[in-house]
Amino acid sequence: MAGAAAGLAAACASAEPRRAATSTTSADAPPAPTVSTLATSADAQPAPTAVVAAPASAAQSASAAPPPPANSGKRTLVVIQLSGGNDGLNAVVPYGNGLYYQLRPQIGIPADQVLHLDDQIGLHPNLKSFKTLYDQHQLAVIQGVGYPNASRSHFRSMEIWHTAQPTGVAPAQGWLGAFMSEVYKVGDSPFQCVNFGTSVPQALLTEHAPVAALQDTSAFQFLVDRRLPAMKDPLVKAFGQVTSKPAQKTPALDLVASNWQTTSQSVEVLAKIGDKYQTKAQYPANPFGKTLQQVAQMLASDVGTRVFYVQLGGFDTHANQKPAQATLMTQLADSLAAFQADLEGHGLAEQVLTMSFSEFGRRVKENGSQGTDHGAAGPMFVVGKGVNGGVYGDHPDLNHLDDGDLAFGVDFRSVYATVIEDWLQAPAKDVLGGSFDKLNFLTPA
């Protein structure tokens, strides 16, 4: 991990974490050696940073990705979906702006409770663990992330984030599915892409790679030996036949058969990892924390995962938002902090990057029930030792709302492109179907 370690040293050596310029667009141009030469920092752009580049420049962008270091195969991305529409304005609070308190007389977070990042913005009081990570330059806050003509529908907006396709008919393949299609080779680990939960999100859908789905790694086994003693070999043989060769050929039956195969392989691999893993951190006792602990377990067991997908739900706070969001902020930050500490304890912190997103932020003006309705742009959080800690993108302007919503300043596909190219080291253009300016929230490899 020499490259990442050097990057970390560089980040620590700088007096200040890299900050977005709030008043000028040119003062904070990226220094020469960061990422690829084509990478443009969000703050150097006046408006939405996403542009579908001309073919020539697109090709350059793809080929300009640095050659993968020897250990690039081990770099892992953990995506955390905050389902329901996280209220970004109460997560990254513009406490320095009086308008915020005018628009949110009941649910605004008092300035003295905000965890100040500078004299204008700060974090929700329950994001204390995030503040600690921020002070350690391991947290990037990307503000005002969204896309043009935001949809206020949970499903449409989620579909857009999952497929990276804001217009037209959504493709069947998700953006992470497209990445998996790029890198997956037959015979690879069944755990290249792991979803936690009972339903696989659209972001992971792909036709060319298996997606593992787990709820509890320790319970992932066929429970039959105990009840049908000594019937194992003939049973396993017949099981292989009846699951792999259905009588008909339809998409539904193909889907079942290929998932049976992944299931069997997953059981096999998990049986081998056993209890190699000992946690090195105290995780909060909630399902989200428990899930992140299982992610750490799989990372520590080296099962070859490139992408983990985890969800935290409950953000659709139309009424009585304050207590509900506060609980979720604690769960998010404390679980992630424990996860980071655990990775650190296992010497894995350099090879894991965690990124959170939500389908939309919420309406700026609170409604009549101490809640907020569906809105548009919101912040993303990126956590890890590979992060160039700081705040990226401008805080959306409360004076210039877009139909009551925050206008976006950073296109989410720019964030994806940065992660795909500079973290996962795959050609972003192939995955996203277009070129998007990258940001510089990652330390150079």
Added chain:
Amino acid sequence: MTHELGESGRIGLLVRRAGFAAGPGDAGRYAKLGWEATLQQLLHPETVDDDLDALLARLQGGLLDLQNLEDVQTWWLYRMLHTRRPLQEKLTLFWHGHFAVANYKVNNARMMHQHIELLRANSLGRFDDLLLSVSRDPAMLVWLDGSVNHRNAPNENYGRELLELYTLGIGNYDEDDVLSAARAFTGWNLRNGEFFFDDNNHDAGDKTFLGQTGPFDGGDILRIVASDPSTAHRIAQKLFTFFAYPNPEPEVLAPLVETFSRGHDIRALVEAILRSDAFYSERSQFEHLKSPVEYVVGSVQQLAATIRERDLVAVLRALGQDILNPPNVAGWPGGATWINPSTLLTRFNFAAHLATARGQPGDGAEIKPADLLGTANLSDPSDVVDRVLALASGLELSPESHQALVAYLQSPLNYPPGFTGQPNAQQRQAAADARLRGVILLALASSDYQVG
């Protein structure tokens, strides 16, 4: 191989989809009735005697405490497993997925129970009546914040999902329509846990909604959306997909939309679906992935299993269909999303649990393979396999898979570890029973059984 279904195949498919599955007893009863009479019986539950309500009433307050969510979930599973009016229960499940009210927010088991009862009562009626009942339903008023939708600062939650999910579908309205709908429903509040119209909190001003302007209230909005062509299209498509297969062809959908458009009669729409050729087509036979409820309730019925209904609640949760707790406002997306390694493993383990349940302490369930096989010739492995496949809703496997099951049945009997010497008759029988149970497990775990 063609898959044009004969009379018994048509009855089998009808009973599985319009209900859950037929147990060994019911299958004979439906066969005797014939397809037309079976269809009529399903469509007209009021003509079928069912003592379920009386039975459940006796359980309430004793074995079932409807203040407790798990008891309400158990109560509903009991209904699904034992009802003689299966279409009504299946449609209740459909409407539950459509309106997708979840207890994790409502947090009131009594309201959830009342909600399911309301869905059942309206499940085969006029869509307008269903919509109006749901809009005033206490669980819904909590779920989408109708109870805090105030004149001076409308809460958009119900207005938006009504248009996007319950009726028109995305793309058929704009943001101004959402706000108008929200304003029209102001004052549709709760008092003491019941619906209450709060005149003082209602915005009686003019609203423009889908091109019409007037001092609309919630009832007006419901009338407008129920009659909109996009609602007919959406409901017809969703219901067809639920019963048959996803993405139906336009020519299959068109007559269904037309049927629904005439009077918004849910029963008429369901009848048109269940009579359509498409419903019995190859696509329908081989592209319908069983939902967790179809898998669990169906297999318990087919195997005539005795099981604690309560135990099935957690199984369904692990399979991705936590009844009374759908994942979000859109309900379960269904279809391909039911299938992934986690849910398949859970299906396998549930099938193993069921197939090996001997009614012994710790089993929590019992099946009797010998009884199920009835007249099968136990010395003919092929006959035994055929009989098991017939039980599993006439499951059709490839010749190779069929042969694999026969080979499994012919593998040497196994005895407990450490066993030596000649087995006595009882030991031989126990080992043969274990092998039989293995065949049942393999049938339920087969890829083919997940579809159909």
